[in-house]
Amino acid sequence: MTPEGRLSAAIDLLHAVLDQPRRPADAISADFFRARRYIGGSDRRAVSDLAWGVLRQRLRLEWWIAGTGARLTPRLLLLAHLLLAEKRKLAEAARLFDGGRYAAGPLDAGEMGVGEQLVGKPLMGKEMPEGARLNLPEWALPGLAARFGATLEAEARAMEATAPLDLRVNLLKSTRQAAQAALRGEGLVSETTPFSPWGLRLAHRTPITGSAAYKDGLIEVQDEGSQLIAALVAARPGMRVVDYCAGAAGKTLAMAATMGNQGRITACDVSVPRLEGANKRLRRAGVHNAETHLLEAGDRWVKRRAGTFDRVLVDAPCTGTGTWRRNPDARSRTGPEDLRELLGKQHEILATSALLVKPGGRLVYATCSLLPEEDEVQVEAFLAAHPGFRPIPLTQAWAEAGLPGAPPTDAPHLLLSPGAHGTDGFFCAVLEKAS
Template sequence: MTPAARLSGAIDLLCAIQNAPRRPADATANAFFRERRYIGGGDRRAISTIVWDVLRSWRRLHWHFSDLTGAISPRLLSAASLIFRGESMDQVRLIFSGDRYAPSPLTSREDIALKKLEGRSLSNAKQPRAVRLEYPDWIEPVLAETFGNRLEAEMEALLEAPTLDLRVNLLKGTRDSAIAALRKESLPAEATELSPWGMRLDGRQPVTAAQAFRDGLVEIQDEGSQLVVLAADAKSEHRVLDYCAGAGGKTLALAMTMENRGHIVACDVHEKRLEGAVKRLRRAGVHNVERHLLTSGDKWAKRRAGSFDRVLVDAPCSGTGTWRRNPDARLRLTKTDIEELLVKQAEILDRAASLVKPGGRMIYATCSLLAQENGNQIAAFLKRRSDYRLLSGDEMPSTLPEKLRERGSFALTPKQDGTDGFFACVMERAVEKKDDAT
């Protein structure tokens, strides 16, 4: 595809995203490309890069058009993004030529609005902080509670394009062998600093087409997510419950740490997500996992109360820690969403707690940056459940990096750690004391 045709595709995808405001952009993009299988891998990546650049700059782009009457269209935002990347107005007019597969020519309204942007910077000191740092106005006090005077630096890091992190599958090889295999396919992976299993690539790369991925030697998984699994410290003799398993990313890593032994139950309330795990489990060579769909009125949990050595609760959350990857999530998140999530997280914690056997551990994790969903949520849980305690730092798994073993919980951010934003804590259930015989 020509650059102009790619821009047309990006504008079409932005329109599709705008027309489904409550649907995650990546889900819309996946459907968009499935319906257009004629678009090759390189063109898909180029189109996605344009779209995600616009989404990552959404509030700032709109601020520059604040004096413009009428709707701000995806094509106007895309053209503005080109200018802020250094294209001249003459170059933009050439791209909007109306030739075959190219966007139609700029209207006089668009031309005048875009001409005013020449020489400007996307970020501007006159922009309100929430606009300049691309987060909703209402969330600023919540972010300030978490970060204090680090707020601006942390939010600026979330504006950067994310890396692509991979995890080696130790059931099939070593990290060194995985890196070598990827490099043979022109994928220059480097070992991550914190996770002993992690590898990192810059930007969007065709990893799923690589033989190492097809053979199950590597999986796509953020380094922070890998560290959550390390915190679980699951052993080959354990019975483990992945309570909010989704499509099984952490389930796969747990199976690896357990050397494909023991027993894992992967639960979720979404049947399609659990079904999506089947192919991944098969590709990874994992066979110690049982899947279970959680349904209303299900007595499964009651029958298995107190039977798991480890229960991982990867709780539904605001996803604020993934804003680098999912910039559209900033636009969808509301105060009501947070309020509802806090209730749901507490309910899930209470249900999952009953499944941990005495002496066993529950690991609570989110990909949120917000204290409300993380430390505050755990503090409230520990007040409700006197039979649980937070591990001390010296009880945390020795496989974790030293800086994450200072206490029984840790928080990761893109600014400090180069990962997505994650929170994890490890709690242990007390062993029931038996009364002495009289």
């Protein structure tokens, strides 16, 4: 594809994303390229880089465009990206809209006028409100400011960076050293992660699912922070464990490894497609001690199994603020109404899942959010309403999980962030039920 053709495809992809504001951009992108199999690998990466460049800076680009009085369009977003982020000259950018075969139509007078107003402007202007300047939505600023204080700006920069590709070695089939060697044999150079004893890190995203190491079940794609949450559950051989909001079962897979395929894990979720994906992953990884269960309205499964599990992991649905470097579209896709709704769901899920924990067992609450109201505040409210549970200090939970060294934070619960730890943002609290 020509540069003009790549730009035109990026405009089409952005149209698809803007037309489906509640759907994740990565899912839209997968459908987009699946319908255009004629686009080769290098062109696909170039088109994706253009579109994701816009999504990563969308709040700033939208602020500048709004200042011109123009109506927001994918064409203007890409023009603004070329001028403000890539620092191209207007004439150079306009040539990419040449109207030729497979190219976008020429810029009209109004679009050229917007371009003239944006030429020479900095991407991050001093006159911007704090949200646009930090590239953070206004609704999330109070919580993030409370979380990070003086380091908010540094964390905001880290949340803009491209995330590395973290892998978890499947200990049921390999060792970290052997898996690393297998990847190296396929030309994939990795480093060991600093905190997780199971993790490998590739500096750049790569289609890892096509590798033999992935197909053979030696590795799984999983952020290091997510691996640490699974480790803190401290699931051991012979235990009965619930992954209550399992999704595609990434943490189920990790816990099956710590259990040596002995005992029983039940992966629960409200989504049939997610559980179908979980079953496929479990088979590929060689997991034999896990089953899936669909949570439905009126389901009596929790009541029938109350007080019978050694470990209950609740990886609760949340705003996902900790994953914004990986899912930049979520900054615009999530709003204050979502936060209000999720807080109620988290409260309800915690109360319900606690019924499953047997005396002396543990409830592990986790989110991929950096907002205190989804994290510590939820835990404090739960403990106030459930005096039979007590928090386990992170230092104790870390040591009992057999994790190396000291925890990466001296907080009472695990709190990871892109700026401080190089992981996605995660929170995890370990709560023990009285015997």
